[in-house]
Amino acid sequence: MGRLVVIEGLDGAGKRTLADALTGALNAAGASVASIAFPRYGESVHADLVKEALHRGHGDLIDSVYGMALLYALDRRGAAGEIRARLGDHDVVLLDRYVASNAAYGAARLHQGADGEFVRWLREQEIDRFGLPVPAAHLLLRVTADVAADRAQRRAASDADRARDSFETDDALQKRCSVVYDELAATGWLAPWHVLDGVAGVDTTALATSLLL
Numbered sequence: 779m780g781r782l783v784v785i786e787g788l789d790g791a792g793k794r795t796l797a798d799a800l801t802g803a804l805n806a807a808g809a810s811v812a813s814i815a816f817p818r819y820g821e822s823v824h825a826d827l828v829k830e831a832l833h834r835g836h837g838d839l840i841d842s843v844y845g846m847a848l849l850y851a852l853d854r855r856g857a858a859g860e861i862r863a864r865l866g867d868h869d870v871v872l873l874d875r876y877v878a879s880n881a882a883y884g885a886a887r888l889h890q891g892a893d894g895e896f897v898r899w900l901r902e903q904e905i906d907r908f909g910l911p912v913p914a915a916h917l918l919l920r921v922t923a924d925v926a927a928d929r930a931q932r933r934a935a936s937d938a939d940r941a942r943d944s945f946e947t948d949d950a951l952q953k954r955c956s957v958v959y960d961e962l963a964a965t966g967w968l969a970p971w972h973v974l975d976g977v978a979g980v981d982t983t984a985l986a987t988s989l990l991l
């Protein structure tokens with residue numbers, strides 16, 4: 779049975795780059811790796827509803843924090859079988875965002891903290907009701923909200939398909955989200971958290987070794 783490892787962080791923190799580098803380091807250490815990125819745009823009707831809402835500005839849907847959170851959660855629920863299957867035939871299943879993204883963004887949007895009602899409710903839905911697998915570890919790729927915004931803006935400028943969505947352009951939301959992520963990490967929410975410095979860079983070889991211990 780493989781280990782379920784989740785990469786979390788702000789938009790523009792560099793999660794995709796870390797996932798690629800970590801996959802290389804894990805492979806070099808002899809471990810097989812499968813990756814899944816959430817939301818699963820183009821693969822799940824729930825994720826596509828999220829994308830439409832965020833990019834076309836469906837205000838009434840976006841404004842419903844609980845409604846949006848359920849769409850993200852249903853996207854993951856649809857992937858639960860695939861996650862379990864990959865855990866069965868890989869050493870590590872690497873997820874780019876998971877339940878904690880919903881906790882961080884939803885709580886931040888509601889101006890709540892990691893100990894608030896929303897995060898409790900979310901865990902009840904995603905873990906207790908939908909039965910999503912609990913991760914072995916979270917990797918929080920930490921950068922300041924300013925660095926994340928700068929990176930997300932550059933990425934959008936160089937990639938026409940990657941227009942910034944309405945969460946990414948909301949600087950105050952990103953800052954609150956960063957605080958909630960720190961709280962989730964400090965309290966070890968759902969699973970142990972490893973906090974990584976996304977500005978200084980990550981030693982992926984050492985990280986791969988510690989994940990395989």
Ligand SMILES: Cc1cn([C@H]2C[C@H](O)[C@@H](COP(=O)(O)OP(=O)(O)O)O2)c(=O)[nH]c1=O
Binds near residue numbers: 789819851875879883
């Ligand atoms: C997976 C997930 C993402 N989000 C938010 C974080 C992002 O701001 C936004 C889109 O996810 P993101 O990872 O930025 O997707 P992409 O890189 O393809 O645009 O959705 C949640 O609020 N809850 C979730 O469960």
